[in-house]
Amino acid sequence: MTSSSLLFAIDGDVARITLNRPDRLNALDLTLLDELARVLDQVERSDALRALALTGAGRGFCAGADLASGLPQGDDIGLVLERHYNPLIKRIRALPMPVVSIVNGVAAGAGASLALAADFTLAAQSARFVLAFARIGLLPDAGATYFLPERIGIARALGLAMLGEEVHASEAERIGLIWRAYPDAELESAASALIDRLAKAPTRALAATKSALYGAAHRSLAEQLDVERELQKQLGRSADFKEGVAAFRDKRAALFVGR
Numbered sequence: 001m002t003s004s005s006l007l008f009a010i011d012g013d014v015a016r017i018t019l020n021r022p023d024r025l026n027a028l029d030l031t032l033l034d035e036l037a038r039v040l041d042q043v044e045r046s047d048a049l050r051a052l053a054l055t056g057a058g059r060g061f062c063a064g065a066d067l068a069s070g071l072p073q074g075d076d077i078g079l080v081l082e083r084h085y086n087p088l089i090k091r092i093r094a095l096p097m098p099v100v101s102i103v104n105g106v107a108a109g110a111g112a113s114l115a116l117a118a119d120f121t122l123a124a125q126s127a128r129f130v131l132a133f134a135r136i137g138l139l140p141d142a143g144a145t146y147f148l149p150e151r152i153g154i155a156r157a158l159g160l161a162m163l164g165e166e167v168h169a170s171e172a173e174r175i176g177l178i179w180r181a182y183p184d185a186e187l188e189s190a191a192s193a194l195i196d197r198l199a200k201a202p203t204r205a206l207a208a209t210k211s212a213l214y215g216a217a218h219r220s221l222a223e224q225l226d227v228e229r230e231l232q233k234q235l236g237r238s239a240d241f242k243e244g245v246a247a248f249r250d251k252r253a254a255l256f257v258g259r
Contacts, residue, residue: 006035007057008042013050013199013258015043022058027066028110033084040091050258051199052095053191054118055102061127064109081141085110089143092117093214096207098198102191103127103169103178113142116151119210120194121178123169124187129177132164150217152177202240203258 007018017039019026026032043052056062092099092114101118108130115121115129123129131140131148139145140161148157152175160167169181182190198206208231216224235241239259247254 005029005032006039008039010046010049013048014053014195015046015049015051016053016055019054019056019062021066022056022060024066024068025060025063025106026056026058026111027063027068028085028114029066029069030080030084033088036088037084037091040088040095043095044091049097050203051097051195052099053102053195054092054099054114055191056104058105060105060111061101061103061107062111062114063106064111077138085113085142089113089117093143096210097203098195098201098206098210100191100195100198102187103129104184104187106130109133109140110142110144113140113144113147116147116177117143120198122187122191122194123172123178123181124184125169125181126184127169127181129160129167129169129172130164131160134162134164148177200256202238202244202254202256204238204240205235208235 005019005021007016007020009016009018017036019028019032021027021029021032043049098120099118100120100122101115103115103121103123105124105127106129107115107123107127109132112129112131115123131144133140133144140148145157145161148160152160156175159165167175167177169178172178173181180190212224212227212231215227219227240254240256243256244254
């Protein structure tokens, strides 16, 4: 699928979404948000896909909401979040496959939230993350107030959210905001290697791992142990578990099929 503001391609069992408004640093307007929602419909319906990559065209990942298209006022801000941004973030987090964001340049505002919604966030050394909502009298949204403390703790989250300072990729890696930072020329090859590795992994086990880890902070230890037990029971009946055990016994590489 190709449109004026979004590119979508499938290569084998890997899907790739590219925000395609390079002249606006891939800023999010309602058209692009709706196109992202339609693409996620395809991803969710597919039984063959085993990984999703998300990146931006040109010199930026995503500059956040397109303020030039008009910023909603008052209650309308909440309506836009409710109808467009929040469902998108929830769907990305809930996908039963690994999601990798490839941050090739600035990720600002809701663009940073979009990058952090992925399971793995990779960035070019020249990339930077900016949450400058306070400069216009707003709070970070589109999941940022969830993702920041989840990844870097409350002290750093408060600093980034309230001061709005840029965080460059190397510092983002150091504090745990992202998975890895790479020299610009190596970002795509490193991302491809990671996505290929994830796509060859036991997909159901990865999906269960995501579910368990993302919900852990909201459960007691006893509840989390119960979750692990139930998920492990399901995985114990999977074809991938049988293949993993057989490969271990045969001292060979496992060939997982995602079932």
